[in-house]
Amino acid sequence: MDEYYTRLKDNLCIPSVRRSLVISGENIGEEALLDGGTIIDSTLSFEKRDDNIEEQMSLPPTLVMFGAGHIARALYSIAGILGLKSAVFDDRAGYCSGERFPEARRYVMPFPDIDLGKYRFDNPYYIIFTHGHKADGICLRKVLAKGAAYIGMIGSRKKIAAVWNTLEEEGFERSLLDKVHSPIGLEIGAATAEEIAVAIMAEIVSTYRGDRNSVEADHAVLDALSSSKGGAVLCRIISKTGSGPGRKGAEMLVSFQACIGSIGGGALEEEVKRKALHMLQAKGKPVIADFDLSDEGSLGMACGGKASVLLKYLSSTPVME
DSSP, X not given: OOTHHHHHHHHHTSTTEEEEEOOSSTTTTOEEXXXXXXXXXXXXXXXXXXXXXXXXXXXXOEEEEEXXXXXXXXXXXXXXXXXXXXXXXXXXXXTXXXXXXXXXXXXXXXXXXXXXXXXXXXXXXXXXXXXXXXXXXXXXXXXXXXXXXXXXXXXXXXXXXXHHHHHHHTTOOHHHHTTSBOSXXXXXXXXXXXXXXXXXXXXXXHHHTSOTTEEEOOHHHHHHHTSOSSOEEEEEEEEEOSSOSSOTTOEEEEOSSOEEEOSOOHHHHHHHHHHHHHHHXXXXXXXXXXXXXXXXXXXXXXXXXXXXXXXXXXXXXXOOO
């Protein structure tokens, strides 16, 4: 496998990175990552062509929570259902524990001691709800200095107004404070910790799904691509119309042993898997397969629209269990 795929995840952490994908000629499936007009990394046979597809790239958000109380626990559970990673900071070891947050990155320390520069989180979304709100202001100052696509802080409008006034007096620009989601979450009349977590997650989803032109990479596929053993076919939706399954940029890695990721399920995914296994057996050249997603198409789907899927054989990819 080209070493490009082992470096891909690191490069996707650059907020402005775009992917240029070759969709015609002899080098279909070759790609490069661009920062502005500069190629920062590419597969071996990438070429600039006028008809290349260019896509704004992003990573799924990582929920970075300051506070490990009941709302954090509920939000962590919802994040798990959505396949999102989490990290939790709290000064109470009994709350910020493996029992309560088994799959999250956990940090037990006083909030003033947190140095966000020491930690790397893929596309961090910061959520602030410390115990008794005593350290909310401390954490907010830290994340404002760091910057992020999403910063949310719990609290009443009266409390928030007071905090904003204090921060403005300290030199924080009002335009920066206005970007903070506070009161946090969509207004759904939430009362319980679980309902508040639903409201927060709905706001988070609306934020990171809001840019329809952004293509989201899949953590599991990226992790698999950075390994080095076996063989697989990378399947990617490169264009789509209608209401059919999968989004543009959705990826699936297919080997004889397993399948990682999804391009939306249903008849489309099953047919792409079939084609991928055939390509894997033959070690075939990359192809772009076009699908009719209407009930008149060969897949017998009723959702309508069309989809184009790139299938690319990779000679060295992980053993997927």
